[in-house]
Amino acid sequence: MEKLIFIVDDEPSIRKLLTHWVQTQWGYSVVLFENGLDMLKELSQNPTLILLDIMLPDSNGVELIPKIKSHDSNLPIIMLSAQGSIEVALESIRRGAFDYFPKPIDSNRLEPAIKNAISNYELHKRIEELEDNLQNEYSFDNIISNDPRMNTVFKLVTKILNNDITILITGESGTGKELVANAIHFNGKRKEKPFIIVNCASIPRELLESELFGHEKGSFTGAHQRKLGKFEVADGGTLFLDEIGEMEMSLQAKILRVIQQKEFERVGGNETLKVDVRILSATNRDLKEMVEKNEFREDLYYRLSSFPILVPSLRDRRGDIVVLVNHFIEKFNSKIGTTIKGVTKKALKCIYDYNWPGNIRELENTIERCIILTDTNEIDIDVLPEAIVSQDISHHIEKNGAMFTEHSPIIPFEKLKEEAIKHALEKTDGNIVEAAKKLNIGRATMYRLMEKYNLDVDRK
Numbered sequence: 001m002e003k004l005i006f007i008v009d010d011e012p013s014i015r016k017l018l019t020h021w022v023q024t025q026w027g028y029s030v031v032l033f034e035n036g037l038d039m040l041k042e043l044s045q046n047p048t049l050i051l052l053d054i055m056l057p058d059s060n061g062v063e064l065i066p067k068i069k070s071h072d073s074n075l076p077i078i079m080l081s082a083q084g085s086i087e088v089a090l091e092s093i094r095r096g097a098f099d100y101f102p103k104p105i106d107s108n109r110l111e112p113a114i115k116n117a118i119s120n121y122e123l124h125k126r127i128e129e130l131e132d133n134l135q136n137e138y139s140f141d142n143i144i145s146n147d148p149r150m151n152t153v154f155k156l157v158t159k160i161l162n163n164d165i166t167i168l169i170t171g172e173s174g175t176g177k178e179l180v181a182n183a184i185h186f187n188g189k190r191k192e193k194p195f196i197i198v199n200c201a202s203i204p205r206e207l208l209e210s211e212l213f214g215h216e217k218g219s220f221t222g223a224h225q226r227k228l229g230k231f232e233v234a235d236g237g238t239l240f241l242d243e244i245g246e247m248e249m250s251l252q253a254k255i256l257r258v259i260q261q262k263e264f265e266r267v268g269g270n271e272t273l274k275v276d277v278r279i280l281s282a283t284n285r286d287l288k289e290m291v292e293k294n295e296f297r298e299d300l301y302y303r304l305s306s307f308p309i310l311v312p313s314l315r316d317r318r319g320d321i322v323v324l325v326n327h328f329i330e331k332f333n334s335k336i337g338t339t340i341k342g343v344t345k346k347a348l349k350c351i352y353d354y355n356w357p358g359n360i361r362e363l364e365n366t367i368e369r370c371i372i373l374t375d376t377n378e379i380d381i382d383v384l385p386e387a388i389v390s391q392d393i394s395h396h397i398e399k400n401g402a403m404f405t406e407h408s409p410i411i412p413f414e415k416l417k418e419e420a421i422k423h424a425l426e427k428t429d430g431n432i433v434e435a436a437k438k439l440n441i442g443r444a445t446m447y448r449l450m451e452k453y454n455l456d457v458d459r460k
Contacts, residue, residue, distance in 0.1 A: 002029055003028050003029065003048040003049075003118060004028070004029045004030070004031065004045060004046070004047045004048050005022055005028045005029065005030050005031075005047060005048060005049045005050070005051060005114070006030075006031050006033060006039055006042070006047045006049070006050040006051065006052075007019065007022065007030055007031070007032050007033070007051045008033045008034075008035075008036060008039045008050065008051065008052045008053055008056065008061070009033075009034075009051070009053040009056075009080065010034050010035065010053065010055075010056055010057050011053075014053070014080075014103070015032050015034075017105075018030075018051060018105075019032065021107050021110070021111070022051070022114070026111055026114070028048075028114075031045065031047070034057070035056050035057055035058040035059070036052075036056045036058055036059035036061065036064045037058050037059065039052075039064075040064070040067055040068070043068065043071045043072070046072070047075070048075075048076075048118055048121060048122075049075070049076045049077075049078065049114060049117055049118055049121065050068060050075065050076070050077045050078070051078050051080060052064065052065075052068075052077050052078070052079055052080065052097075053079075053080045053081070054079055054080065054081040054083065054088060054092070055081065055082065055083070061079060061080075061081075061092075062079070062088065062091055062092050062095060062097075065077055065092070065095040065096050065097055066095060066096070069096050074121055074124040074125065074128075075121065076098035076099075076117035076118065076120065076121050077096070077097045077098055078097065078098055078099045078100070078101060078110075078113060078114065078117060079092040079097045079099070079100045079101070080101050080103060080105065081100070081101075081102055081103065082102070082103040083102070088100075089102075098113075098117045098120070099113045099117065101113070143176065143179055143180070143183060144320065144323055144324055144327045145317065145320050145323070146319055146320060146323055147312070147317035147319050147320050149312045149316065149317055150311075150312065150317060150320070153180065153309060153310075153311060153312075156307075156309050157180065157183060157184055157309065160184070160307055161184065161187050161188040161189070162188055162189045164278045165306050165307045166259060166278075166279045166280075166281075166303060166304055166305075166306045166307065167184065167279075167280050167281070167306070167307045167308075167309060168281050168282070168283070168287075168304045168305040168306075168307070168308045168309070169181060169280065169281070169282040169283075169308075169309050169311060170282070170283060170284070170287075170308060170309070170310050170311070171282075171284065171310055171311035171312065171313065172284050172313045172357075172359055173284045173358065173359065173361070174314075174358045174359030174360055174361030174362055175311040175312065175313055175314070175359045175360060176311055176359075176360050177242070177282040177284075177311050178197070178240070178242060178282065180309065180311060181197075181238075181240045181242075181280045181282060182195065184238075184280060185237070185238040185240075185278075185280070188238075190236065190237050190238055190278060193234075193236040193237030193238070194233060194234050194235075194236070194237035194238070195234075195237055195238050195240065196230050196233055196234040196237065196238070196239050196240065197240045197242060198211065198212065198230050198239065198240070198241055198242065199242045199243055200241060200242065200243045200244050200245075200246045200247045201242075201243035201246040202243075205248050205251075208247065208248075208251060209251055209254070209267055210223075210227065210229065210267050211229065211230060212229050212230050212231060212251075212254075212255075213229040213231060213254070213264050213265070213266055213267055214226070214227045214228045214229030214231075214232055214266040214267065215227050215229075215266050215267035215268050215269070216266050216267065216268040216269040218268065219266075219267050219268020219269070220267070220268065223267075223268065226266070227266075229264075229266065231258060231264060231273075231275050231277055232273065232275065234275075234277045235275045235276060235277060236276055236277075237277065237278070238277070238278045238279075238280060239277045239278070239279055239280070240280045240281070240282070241255075241279065241280070241281040241282070242281075242282050243282065243283060243284070244281040244282065244283050244287075244304065245283040245284070245285035245287055245290060245296065246285075249295075249296075249297060252296065252297045252300045253297065253300075255300060256297065256299060256300045256303060258275070258277070258279075259279055259300075259303050259304075260303070262274060262275055262276065262277075263275070279304070281304050287301050287304075287305070288301065313356075313359055314356040314359045314360055314363065315355050315356055318352065321351060321352055321356075321363070322348070322352070324360060324363055324364075325343060325348070325351060325363070325367060326342070328363065328364050328367035328368070329342065329343075329367060329371065329379075332367060332368050332371045333371070336368075336371060336372065338371050339377060340371050340374065340377060340378065340379060341377045341378055342378055342379070343378060343379045343380075344378050344379065344380045344381065346380070346381045347378075347379050347380050347381045347383075347384055350381060350384055350388050350389055351363075351366075351384070351388065354387075354388045366384070366385060366388070367379070369383075369385070370383045370384065386412070386415070417449065417453075418449075418453045418455075420439065421435070421439070421446070421449055421450065421453065421455060422453075422455065424436075424438050424439050425455065425457055430457035432446055432447070432450070432457065
């Protein structure tokens with residue numbers, strides 16, 4: 001990438017000397033200006049650095065700094081002055097200049113200063129680019145949905161982006177609760193601060209307290225040094241407690257204290273630490289039911305659920321299935337380097353009719369698997385998982401009045417037996433004796449097969 005340096009000085013001899021150094025010897029591109037106003041008009045050329053004289057015929061260079069910074073806040077400016085005044089140098093730095101050089105200029109000092117300034121500038125640009133990519137990745141545009149239920153979720157989220165109310169995100173596994181939490185953080189006022197995720201189900205219970213609050217050296221076996229907890233790391237930002245329903249009761253009391261008083265102690269420590277952290281939590285469990293069973297603290301439940309958001313399951317928003325399938329095909333085509341154009345009608349019907357117990361995560365994994373397995377430019381029924389293809393034989397029988405048609409897939413015999421027993425139990429309202437008669441099998445065989453397929457009903 002070309003590195004362009006603006007040289008702004010009203011003295012022709014200085015411009016000539018700087019051009020010799022900067023362009024001829026050091027290899028940068030330069031644009032020369034005799035005054036500040038002409039330079040300001042050309043900032044759209046996006047220079048990498050500006051060498052700016054302080055005493056210009058139309059302006060004071062120090063006063064130009066804020067105008068330059070309004071175009072690009074990170075753009076480095078190196079001030080040049082014949083005055084050699086400490087006060088002028090300090091004022092230049094205070095206003096945002098990267099460095100200050102008195103005249104006559106020492107080229108041995110100027111060259112490394114320019115390199116350092118440009119290196120620092122490029123680092124800032126890279127960080128901004130990464131932050132923009134991160135924000136785009138977690139924008140609401142990336143939560144794919146055309147369903148009114150999800151639009152309700154979006155409306156709720158937009159109401160609480162810029163305040164610190166505690167939010168509880170509920171829904172089945174795989175519905176996208178973490179994606180909603182990311183969108184809340186990276187579109188809110190804390191987006192420049194840390195976003196820390198703690199999965200309460202994946203960390204052993206005896207270690208979770210230390211993970212959240214940190215510990216002091218020697219506080220327990222293996223604590224060889226002080227460790228900062230997630231609350232300290234997230235200070236100023238957001239802490240997302242995923243699967244909070246798995247947290248044991250004794251730790252719930254400490255979480256409640258942090259939410260209410262914004263303070264805690266490390267494990268084995270006496271120092272009370274203050275934190276400013278927004279709490280988002282998520283669970284696929286019914287916390288209210290857990291409260292009734294004394295498995296979750298009632299006071300914590302009400303603090304966490306100040307603003308509940310329910311993410312609906314995929315089977316409750318079937319209109320999104322086709323949209324998501326196309327999105328995942330496009331995503332994995334780009335990732336894997338394939339050119340899959342779509343899904344056949346037969347395969348799409350199977351995908352649409354399936355109940356998706358794993359929700360969007362299961363659908364995404366399925367589409368990736370299908371793209372890897374298919375040898376054509378369309379996903380067909382032959383690469384779908386067996387569970388999706390043979391999902392509901394009894395429904396097929398009721399609808400078509402026949403077990404198979406010429407387009408039916410070949411279904412494993414064992415799966416047929418399992419579905420036949422399920423269908424018979426449904427049709428007889430769980431009457432095992434009657435179901436066995438309809439299937440023309442003995443009662444003992446019926447019980448044996450129910451046990452084999454892990455089927456259970458209220459026995460009649």
